[in-house]
Amino acid sequence: MFKKTLIAVSLAATSLASTSVLALEKVDLLIKNATVLTMDQEKTVFNNGLVAVKENKIFAVTDGSDVKDYLAAKVIDANGDIVLPGLINTHTHVSMTVFRSMADDVPDRLHRYIFPLEKKLVSRDMVRIGAQLGNVEMLKGGVTTYADMYYFEDEVAKTVDQIGMRAVLGETVIKFPVADAANADEGIQYALDFIKEYKDHPRITPAFAPHAPYTNTTETLQKITKLSLEHDVPVMIHLAESERENQVIAERSGGKTPVGYMADIGALTPNLVGAHVINVDDNDIALLKKHDVGIAHNMSANIKSAKGVSPALKMFDDGLRIGLGTDGPMSGNTISTIDEFNQVAKVHKLVNKDRAAMPPMKVIEMATIGAARALHMEDTIGSLETGKLADIIIIDTTAPNMVPVYNPYSALVYSAYATNVKHTIVAGKLLMEDRNMLTVDEDAIREEALKFADKVRKTVVESGEVVQ
Amino acid sequence: MFKKTLIAVSLAATSLASTSVLALEKVDLLIKNATVLTMDQEKTVFNNGLVAVKENKIFAVTDGSDVKDYLAAKVIDANGDIVLPGLINTHTHVSMTVFRSMADDVPDRLHRYIFPLEKKLVSRDMVRIGAQLGNVEMLKGGVTTYADMYYFEDEVAKTVDQIGMRAVLGETVIKFPVADAANADEGIQYALDFIKEYKDHPRITPAFAPHAPYTNTTETLQKITKLSLEHDVPVMIHLAESERENQVIAERSGGKTPVGYMADIGALTPNLVGAHVINVDDNDIALLKKHDVGIAHNMSANIKSAKGVSPALKMFDDGLRIGLGTDGPMSGNTISTIDEFNQVAKVHKLVNKDRAAMPPMKVIEMATIGAARALHMEDTIGSLETGKLADIIIIDTTAPNMVPVYNPYSALVYSAYATNVKHTIVAGKLLMEDRNMLTVDEDAIREEALKFADKVRKTVVESGEVVQ
Numbered sequence: 001m002f003k004k005t006l007i008a009v010s011l012a013a014t015s016l017a018s019t020s021v022l023a024l025e026k027v028d029l030l031i032k033n034a035t036v037l038t039m040d041q042e043k044t045v046f047n048n049g050l051v052a053v054k055e056n057k058i059f060a061v062t063d064g065s066d067v068k069d070y071l072a073a074k075v076i077d078a079n080g081d082i083v084l085p086g087l088i089n090t091h092t093h094v095s096m097t098v099f100r101s102m103a104d105d106v107p108d109r110l111h112r113y114i115f116p117l118e119k120k121l122v123s124r125d126m127v128r129i130g131a132q133l134g135n136v137e138m139l140k141g142g143v144t145t146y147a148d149m150y151y152f153e154d155e156v157a158k159t160v161d162q163i164g165m166r167a168v169l170g171e172t173v174i175k176f177p178v179a180d181a182a183n184a185d186e187g188i189q190y191a192l193d194f195i196k197e198y199k200d201h202p203r204i205t206p207a208f209a210p211h212a213p214y215t216n217t218t219e220t221l222q223k224i225t226k227l228s229l230e231h232d233v234p235v236m237i238h239l240a241e242s243e244r245e246n247q248v249i250a251e252r253s254g255g256k257t258p259v260g261y262m263a264d265i266g267a268l269t270p271n272l273v274g275a276h277v278i279n280v281d282d283n284d285i286a287l288l289k290k291h292d293v294g295i296a297h298n299m300s301a302n303i304k305s306a307k308g309v310s311p312a313l314k315m316f317d318d319g320l321r322i323g324l325g326t327d328g329p330m331s332g333n334t335i336s337t338i339d340e341f342n343q344v345a346k347v348h349k350l351v352n353k354d355r356a357a358m359p360p361m362k363v364i365e366m367a368t369i370g371a372a373r374a375l376h377m378e379d380t381i382g383s384l385e386t387g388k389l390a391d392i393i394i395i396d397t398t399a400p401n402m403v404p405v406y407n408p409y410s411a412l413v414y415s416a417y418a419t420n421v422k423h424t425i426v427a428g429k430l431l432m433e434d435r436n437m438l439t440v441d442e443d444a445i446r447e448e449a450l451k452f453a454d455k456v457r458k459t460v461v462e463s464g465e466v467v468q
Numbered sequence: 469m470f471k472k473t474l475i476a477v478s479l480a481a482t483s484l485a486s487t488s489v490l491a492l493e494k495v496d497l498l499i500k501n502a503t504v505l506t507m508d509q510e511k512t513v514f515n516n517g518l519v520a521v522k523e524n525k526i527f528a529v530t531d532g533s534d535v536k537d538y539l540a541a542k543v544i545d546a547n548g549d550i551v552l553p554g555l556i557n558t559h560t561h562v563s564m565t566v567f568r569s570m571a572d573d574v575p576d577r578l579h580r581y582i583f584p585l586e587k588k589l590v591s592r593d594m595v596r597i598g599a600q601l602g603n604v605e606m607l608k609g610g611v612t613t614y615a616d617m618y619y620f621e622d623e624v625a626k627t628v629d630q631i632g633m634r635a636v637l638g639e640t641v642i643k644f645p646v647a648d649a650a651n652a653d654e655g656i657q658y659a660l661d662f663i664k665e666y667k668d669h670p671r672i673t674p675a676f677a678p679h680a681p682y683t684n685t686t687e688t689l690q691k692i693t694k695l696s697l698e699h700d701v702p703v704m705i706h707l708a709e710s711e712r713e714n715q716v717i718a719e720r721s722g723g724k725t726p727v728g729y730m731a732d733i734g735a736l737t738p739n740l741v742g743a744h745v746i747n748v749d750d751n752d753i754a755l756l757k758k759h760d761v762g763i764a765h766n767m768s769a770n771i772k773s774a775k776g777v778s779p780a781l782k783m784f785d786d787g788l789r790i791g792l793g794t795d796g797p798m799s800g801n802t803i804s805t806i807d808e809f810n811q812v813a814k815v816h817k818l819v820n821k822d823r824a825a826m827p828p829m830k831v832i833e834m835a836t837i838g839a840a841r842a843l844h845m846e847d848t849i850g851s852l853e854t855g856k857l858a859d860i861i862i863i864d865t866t867a868p869n870m871v872p873v874y875n876p877y878s879a880l881v882y883s884a885y886a887t888n889v890k891h892t893i894v895a896g897k898l899l900m901e902d903r904n905m906l907t908v909d910e911d912a913i914r915e916e917a918l919k920f921a922d923k924v925r926k927t928v929v930e931s932g933e934v935v936q
Binding site: 097105106137309332345346347355400401407414415418420446456 | 565577608820828875
């Protein structure tokens with residue numbers, strides 16, 4: 001706002017005769033007549049507000065009274081629709097879309113089903129095809145930034161670059177042989193090469209992704225911690241997720257919890273993002289806070305696998321860095337953060353036996369600025385404020401499930417579908433307009449995914465080797 | 469199938485010269501190339517099947533090998549999409565759409581907020597406007613039949629008649645003055661008049677809806693039970709839902725549970741449909757089974773209000789008549805049954821600590837034939853079988869969240885949005901085609917609802933009398 005006023009004044013001073021024209025602020029995109037949820041510190045809401053975008057950044061967010069001061073290359077009249085920061089999915093495995101709806105309810109599924117399945121089918125092609133499909137699903141569901149953990153992350157990176165989204169991409173490190181590495185050290189080297197290649201990309205943050213504490217050795221975890229600090233990149237890990245993890249880590253560490261063990265070995269740093277974080281006690285929570293660790297809360301996947309409910313509400317209220325994630329499409333199973341809203345709000349009420357617990361405002365906070373904090377990106381994304389990157393979504397409020405809107409937070413959390421997202425903007429660029437993808441060919445992506453699914457069916461499902 | 473063969477043979481016998489033409493079976497609607505989930509006794513699935521419709525009934529459901537035997541006035545090529553019976557929402561308050569997103573998380577909300585709100589604003593107009601909006605939402609979400617409890621149900625009936633849906637409409641009886649009756653006896657008379665008017669409607673079943681055991685006297689409950697048996701109409705009631713109900717009924721009955729009390733006073737009959745049924749013990753469940761009572765399971769609303777989780781899985785496994793409901797739009801808050809699927813599957817896994825509990829097949833059963841059984845309508849709706857009423861929905865499997873489909877039940881339960889419903893057919897008539905409403909003007913309905921919402925805002929929200 002300050003900048004805008006300055007310019008207007010200076011133009012007016014130099015050419016009084018044509019003030020009315022010259023005083024106009026030229027912007028690339030203007031969203032007007034919007035219910036703007038800024039998600040700034042004060043949770044400012046503008047009922048008839050505007051958001052102005054210049055290049056890849058937010059130039060102004062106002063109550064709309066200055067709407068006539070802008071000359072915009074592109075104008076979106078929101079006509080009362082809800083405008084909020086792009087959603088940030090703090091945890092997924094995007095390429096696994098191609099396996100979705102297989103063997104959903106198999107006990108001990110990760111070890112009995114998913115790891116063997118991946119051994120057979122993970123490849124560069126699979127990663128690319130799955131990521132393309134998942135990117136479309138997320139972008140159409142209002143996700144503008146996501147954090148991914150998988151193999152061949154350089155393939156995921158290419159798809160993110162192409163579609164125009166923002167992502168933190170973690171290359172997996174795990175102690176047994178996988179598709180892109182024979183052991184943990186090869187995984188680390190793969191990650192280092194990937195980090196080198198993408199370290200300066202404007203929208204992609206390369207990262208390490210040690211699978212979990214119990215599927216890596218102490219030495220590997222310490223090595224990654226050291227490298228992540230040297231290269232200043234994130235480390236994403238599944239943390240305090242399962243009983244099996246509890247047992248293995250307790251045996252390894254003389255009875256420690258996974259978080260306690262990670263603290264002991266020096267692996268809790270501000271670069272770490274832990275996914276799930278279900279099995280934690282008050283001491284663990286204090287450790288996570290002390291070390292400024294980010295946390296991805298994946299309600300839908302955690303209750304589907306009957307793993308339990310993370311004390312996410314307590315961690316949020318205690319000021320930890322925590323945001324919503326969907327987990328992968330074999331786990332959640334959809335990967336649009338909006339699909340979590342309803343369950344996050346309601347299941348925390350259920351387990352806290354309090355209908356006032358986890359109100360919609362907190363859910364939206366955990367999907368936007370909270371998720372940005374979880375990824376340590378709150379300085380650049382997560383709220384609509386002047387100077388931040390222009391990652392913005394617009395929610396259609398004319399769909400019958402969204403009528404009427406007395407409280408926009410409630411409407412988003414209790415009523416909205418991912419398909420109610422009308423436009424998605426990343427770095428100031430419209431990537432989805434009126435639900436049409438502008439940077440990729442959705443039909444071609446679907447056809448390729450369906451073709452790959454046929455291969456999956458033939459090689460796995462029909463062989464009978466894997467339980468359906 | 470039997471009938472079809474007979475006709476073809478007889479035609480062939482009378483006119484050998486034109487067998488190839490005359491042998492064609494004339495039908496009104498043919499859905500071909502479909503993944504058909506019949507939800508019949510054997511849960512038959514046809515991967516490339518067809519459904520043929522004549523007038524308002526299903527004429528044939530086959531594996532598709534006989535597709536060339538039909539001459540159809542209208543053909544829908546499903547192109548692999550999922551076809552299943554229309555969803556049956558066993559419990560809602562459709563007209564309350566106009567209040568959606570108000571004061572969602574207020575403790576003791578029904579008594580502190582909703583009853584006072586209704587006292588101010590319920591009217592014939594409100595009931596009509598809200599029902600029109602809710603009908604569109606449900607039909608677009610694949611609900612072909614719903615069970616409603618509210619006031620001025622004759623107004624709801626008019627909207628159902630117009631749009632072409634199927635419904636069981638229960639006129640509320642409650643002991644305090646409400647918009648359409650000064651007391652319970654007036655409510656009963658209102659219901660009797662409504663029953664008289666709609667008793668022979670082909671798609672509308674009029675019913676009594678005593679609000680709950682604790683909001684009616686024993687005498688009223690007994691009177692309604694007697695009248696419902698005389699008139700052969702359903703009785704819908706909120707049952708075993710809240711702590712307040714437990715307390716009032718225990719005081720009234722010398723310590724009985726709500727279900728035990730209802731059994732004692734003779735109010736458990738095969739005409740009864742109880743909504744919620746959360747606070748029940750094994751004895752209560754046995755009573756509900758013995759008296760053949762129908763049950764509406766409303767997961768989403770029950771956890772949002774922190775009331776707890778109904779033992780719906782146990783009741784289903786014990787063979788009780790139980791189906792999914794959404795509760796009203798101030799409670800759930802959306803009213804498409806698809807929105808329940810995810811939560812029903814996952815929350816039962818969570819509370820049972822078993823990821824194999826409540827598999828997708830059971831969820832779909834509780835949304836279709838199970839829900840039909842809950843409403844005692846399983847002879848006419850709830851599955852795709854020859855001779856049943858042609859209530860059918862088609863789910864788009866090209867949307868990114870629905871790709872790929874290895875298991876159609878999993879895809880529906882864990883991935884589908886209400887907006888993935890592509891076509892909705894009731895009584896053989898297409899009511900929504902490619903997401904366009906064919907029998908009502910969706911825009912006009914929305915505009916009227918928004919206008920009413922402005923009135924609500926002015927008279928209630930802005931007055932500050934009601935907590936927002």
